[in-house]
Amino acid sequence: MSMPLHANAAHAARPLVLVGPTGAGKSTVGAMLARRLGRVFVDLDARVEALAGRRVADIFAADGEAAFRALESRALGEALASEGIVLATGAGVVLDGGNRAAIRAAANVLHLDANVPAQLERLQASSDRPLLAGDREAVLHAMAIARGPLYAEVADARIETTAHPIDEVVDIAAGALALLEAGGGARPQRLRVESPRAPYPILAGAGLLREGSAVAEAVRGRHALIVCDRHVARLHLAVLDASLRRLRPDVRIALHVLPPGEHEKTLDRWREVVDALAALGATRDATVVALGGGVVGDLAGFAAASWMRGIDVVQVPTTLLAMVDSSVGGKTAVDLPAGKNLVGAFHPPAAVVADTGTLRTLPPRELRAGLAEVVKYGAVFDAGFLDWLDAQADALLGGDDARLAEAVLRSCRYKAEVVARDPFEHGERALLNFGHTFGHAIEAEQGYAGAADGLVHGEAVAVGMVLAARLSAALGRAPSADADRLEALLDRLGLPVRIPAGLAPERLLARMRLDKKADAAGLRFVLWEGAGRGRIVRDVPDDAVLDVMRASTASVGADA
Incomplete structure (x- = not known):
């Protein structure tokens, strides 16, 4: 009996099994993916040939399909006992219910799919396909109808290979595997x-x-x-x-x-x-x-x-x-x-x-940008949440799963509660826009350049929250110390806290007048009376808004 193969211990994991129709690229993709991951590549048809001492076509010719399928199931069972391998299977391996159950139980399964025109093109030079005798196009269509649901039954990921060059298929497969191996199983x-x-x-x-x-x-x-x-x-x-x-x-x-x-x-x-x-x-x-x-x-x-x-x-x-x-x-x-x-x-x-x-x-920048919106909930609803975020800042930035999950759930709970009370933003739901009037103006003035040549949304909101806190203090609505504390937390999370260079406060104010949060009565700001106490404020003097933005842009020059 063949012994199980084992990948490098550093990569020990469930086998990755590739299923799909003939001509979908399972062997080619499997070999390239195995090299990228540092894993052992196994071709199931080659294992069958090693067991039988004959080519697949000769097994079909001499003993028939049933004999081949029996050998295939045996070779599959042995291969699935191996840790961390990348296994390319034959197109018909899913026909056997026992095979499907074994694959589903033991492996991460990637379904590589291809449409019939692509299969015909890829198989033009192949003459040793016993099951494709006669009208190949008709046979492939019949196989797709019969086998497609069986591939779907076992697959953890599916890639339409005709839509991508081979290198891109390998990239997508590696990304899918990373998600599949990211854990889970705990009750959501x-x-x-x-x-x-x-x-x-x-x-x-x-x-x-x-x-x-x-x-x-x-x-x-x-x-x-x-x-x-x-x-x-x-x-x-x-x-x-x-x-x-x-x-x-x-x-x-x-x-x-x-x-x-x-x-x-x-x-x-x-x-x-x-x-x-x-x-x-x-x-x-x-x-x-x-x-x-x-x-x-x-x-x-x-x-x-x-x-x-x-x-x-x-x-x-x-x-x-x-x-x-x-x-x-x-x-x-x-x-x-x-x-x-x-x-x-x-x-x-x-x-x-x-x-x-x-x-x-997520790239680190995107994770930090998301944390800006998490901070927002503490700023307007719960000062204690700001304390928690400050204490957990390093863990959050380090991608700690448990801390991130808690941050997500607490944030969703705050938003769900206010949305349930005000679904169409006629009242307190506007509190969720803390920092957004300033932030949206910055994004618009930068032409929504995002990461390419500007601030992404969460970064713009971080700047906007600092400006809203500073405006609150300037209007005598909140202590300056709370604005200092908010700025320090955002800075610790790696977020910008000043208006980017080159943006004129007067232009930003003009952008705010077009923001959807403005109405017939004029600009509406979400300010605060201190940490955890957001308030909706109208009739804020333009001069006060401009003074806060000018101070922020002046700080940029001083920092430089």
């Missing part, structure tokens, strides 16, 4: 949010995308459109796609991938999502699944609000900023050149599913 924590449309759950915990039931249960109709950007597609789409197909084989699923960045949150991109819903044939009970950060959540949510006057959206945030802010509460919108979020709708989600395992893939 749940909040219930009341909204005018219907109550909806917020679930938070590691492993929710892989386990899949939270998203699957929220999809109530026959059509689902998963929307994400290219960056998130490389990291997390394969896992969500597979889990939804595995748990909801009755749903027709389409994918729409957008370019990344705040500058892409436009009416043109919104139109693309609406066109994708039309191509899907989405009906009134369809669901949009928004996978990603706040840009995707806002844009996809607005498309859901618009399609047939409103269909379900499930928010699946993958950034800390989106988990604690934009995914909860139902605000959806796109930007215009004149300002941020000027065209949109209130459209509460059917569910929010926050897989905290996705936070492990």
